[in-house]
Amino acid sequence: MVKDLEDVVIRTVSRILIPFIQIYGLYVFVHGHGSPGGGFQGGCIVAASFILLAVAFNLRESKRRLKERTNAIFCALGVFIYAGTGYLSFLYSGNFLDYGQLSNLFPTDPIKARYYGMAMIELGVQITVMAVMVSIFLDLITAGKHEKTLEEDGK
Amino acid sequence: MTDFIVSKYNYWIYVLLIMIGFYGMMAKNNLMKKLIGMNIFQWSIILFYISIGSKKGGSVPVVDPSLHPAIRALDYVNPLPHVLMLTAIVVGVATTGIALTLLILIYRKYGTLEEDEILEALKK
């Protein structure tokens, strides 16, 4: 009886907190240029929200919210955003990761375009870091056996 | 002599931490303790780098627009080691992730994480 009450407290609090943790992760990411923060830190915080979901509830709940296949696609998506920003500057005959060329794409001057380019790659970093952290956590707590569920999910 | 120790106290702390991590990596028998020693080793090198960039009286490396263009490098902490160490932290996290996965595989196969017991099992 007491145990059920404990669970109720933990579950209610985490149910309230998790969206705020994710928003805080986004806040840390966006303010990375001027205060401590950035892509990696924001990604870790957003991953912590999913890990809190897995710890407070059970693993099935966490997998219901973020399927493993979606997680793996996020992992690749972040790298594509990063490398894609780099490749965009190829189109305008700049060097790789030359954000100044992005001013041909966005209606800003080259200096502000560097600012936006950095924000774009930080977004890619955040998505990948979140996916990888959640994936490492899932691997470790299931001792690797969750790969069977990946096969069952329909290969 | 005391001046040599006292004025460079931060380097002495990092040397101590590196040696602790190194001892853990080499001398401990349990694989998990080796991993923890490796972690201490890596993080203490990161701390060492960050201490390189600090300056006495320096502030956060964000340029105050009202001071532009009278910016002196002495006023700001060097941000380059911070950025380099962000990468090194990610490397440390990835190392820990891979090491823990390998430890799970080893534990599943041998049932123990003590190095001498695993070597005994390998000899057979």
Next chain:
Amino acid sequence: MMLHFPALLVVVPLIMSFLIFACGLFERRICFPLTLVTLAACLLFAGGSFWTVLSTGQPVHYHLGAWAPPWGIEYVVDNLNGLVLVALAIVALLAAIYAKTMVEREIPVAKHAPFYALYVLQATGLFGMTVTGDMFNLYVLLEIASFSAYALIGMGEGAAPFAAFRYMIFGTLGACAYLLGVGYLYIITGSLNMADLQQILTPLYQSQVLSVGFAFLLVGTGVKMAYFPVHTWLPDSYTLAPSSVSVLLAPLFTKVGAYVLIRILFTVFDPSFSTTLLPATQVLGWIAVAGILFSSIMALAQSDLKRMLCYLIVTEIGYIGIGVASGNRLGLIGSIFHILNDMFMMAGLFMAAGVIQAHFRTRKTHELTGLHRKMPVTSAVLVIAGLSVIGVPPACGFFSKWYLLLGTIQAGQWFFMGALLLGSLLNAILFFRIFERSYFEARPDDAPHLGKEPGTTFERAAMSELVPMVLTAAFIILLGLFSGYIVEYSIAYAVPKGM
């Protein structure tokens, strides 16, 4: 587009690795063709960059993000790493073709997609280590290559995860030592660019901080290239790794480490610093002598073919160390040429060992009797690669050893010359044992059956396994026949002036 080849060489495999991982979740069979396409594209990029270097005679500089060095990261292709890049790309492509049937045999089906993704990521790390001109970027790419190696080796059977864990502990030690070295250099110069460091460091050679940083750099690089006392991670991990993995790692990883050593000793630091101001090359030479003798004798003592080849890798790295230790032009030419040759020699040997393990069902050298009858192509490749290791013309190993010997004679280092010759003799004993067993002894009647079940016939090696082996053997002979041109037109310009 040709201008962007140095950056594309690292970026394209990086993004394709994640593409392979993502596509492999849906359709497993697409991973292998994507791997081949990526590595073929890398061969194109490496060849194009090297061609630019050869035709213009100037190194190719590429500024990432259009920031000029020393503020930005720069990628440099010059004569020293141009040939190494092309050889890397060729061997990686051949290893990937070879890996097709090996992967289906050794790796569980659910892990094929991550396997190929790690394969291409390893290639990214190796290409990046060779092409970068920035010290910290080299650390990042070194760690990328190392992590992929740890994960790939951990996929093997038996005690492979344990060997991979020990490799990880040791390898992290080396990489952190390298990081400490870069940190010391950064403290006194404030720059991380290799060419810039060469300029700034010249008046600072008397500094103690610099000597300690230099020592850390050498220790870190030594761990990664399996130099003698810190080579102990190599035999266990490369023996227990799957065949498809050891064919990628064994030829390439340690040789890129040797390239990094030559870069640090002769480009970042002035040659006179490494040879005369600090007796660094002397110390490296004596350690290399001990390494050659120790690992040759250990190789003789092995009964497992693959483990013997792993000790042979340490011997070959010792030869490169002796070439560096001679400290003169001929020795350095010998070292650089030996890096190239060793990539192809070790690729051929490990490919043959993998095929022998898969089809001949043994790895013990004393069970290799009658190999020639059952697998003629494999034993021919083994012979050519073995003769190259011993140093028999026209295989390429002879020419690089010739330059190394000339270097030691010119420097007057008779012990190093003796170690080289003794190492060749021990390698000859090693290989002629195998040749005699495989060619001149008939298979005994009570030998274990070779088919998958009793009563079935012997399973021949597939075309995708034989073609890369034959191509590797062909490259070994071609490198030997055209060694004069290679040295004259490319490697001679890689040696820094004043040596």
